[in-house]
């Protein structure tokens with residue numbers, strides 16, 4: 001069996017930054033409320049002058065990841081694209097990036113596990129490389145969320161949280177100096193609708209909305225915030241410990257924990273429960289908001305760019321989100 005590693009990373013954020021003050025013009029909210037509850041100061045939202053899509057943002061992040069990995073794009077054997085905000089109902093975004101990159105007819109898989117999507121995709125990539133089926137896999141997490149948010153006071157509990165952006169990683173056969181040790185995936189479908197957007201879907205179709213057969217709330221994200229918070233802090237801790245136990249490590253061994261950027265309060269809670277120092281945890285939700293499946297690759301790419309994560313460091317990635325799904329990955333970067 002082979003081992004895999006992250007050979008390159010890249011991220012892309014739309015240029016337009018939207019501050020909490022900007023949101024006060026759209027809805028009844030305040031900078032104090034948003035910062036106190038979520039830690040967010042601003043987020044990136046695409047604007048009408050810079051229209052883009054999750055596939056385009058994923059493509060931009062991929063170009064940087066390919067460059068940083070040192071491989072040629074023609075060396076990529078497969079694409080895994082994690083998103084819950086794809087360009088189309090079908091086909092998925094993976095094939096769009098395959099075309100944008102001008103790659104040969106390699107396979108492309110889409111994964112729609114929301115905030116856990118990147119960890120799920122990383123886990124699949126790791127398994128593909130371990131079996132020897134592929135040597136270099138492009139893994140993308142990209143989300144264009146701002147257009148579907150309800151930016152009125154009615155939707156303020158969610159719309160202040162989410163942002164747009166993309167991150168990408170090249171997963172390659174390991175050179176033994178860095179490697180992915182293990183990945184751990186979980187789900188609990190009984191909570192599926194506690195964090196969801198029901199339509200448009202085959203059973204919540206747009207013409208039913210037009211005929212007043214479906215309430216408009218079904219076409220915007222809905223969240224039971226308290227339940228999400230309570231589950232997130234438990235599952236994050238469990239799945240991080242699962243990864244540490246599997247590899248006979250303790251929280252002291254973690255060089256950098258990159259949690260899904262759900263909410264700064266959740267990250268701080270998890271940090272405290274695991275007894276981690278501030279310099280062992282990387283957060284950037286303050287600047288970018290919650291970018292769902294893109295948050296981990298954006299944060300990891302930025303942490304490497306800023307020198308918080310260096311080659312040889314032990315890195316733990318962990319996510320929790322809609323499904324509920326949650327997961328972790330422990331690796332030597």
Ligand code: ACO
Pocket residue numbers: 028029030033034037038115156157158160161195223224225226228229232261262263265290292320321322
């Ligand atoms: N601005 C001002 N007031 C607001 C806003 C807002 N943006 N949103 C809600 N409120 C109001 C509510 O209407 C409510 O008013 P009321 O008391 O008059 O009814 C009041 O603030 C408190 O609302 P709560 O929902 O009880 O606020 P809470 O303190 O629970 O914070 C939050 C809400 C931040 C969503 C919280 O539940 C939370 O942290 N949940 C964790 C979930 C999370 O962060 N999810 C991230 C996305 S999912 C993921 O990535 C896993």
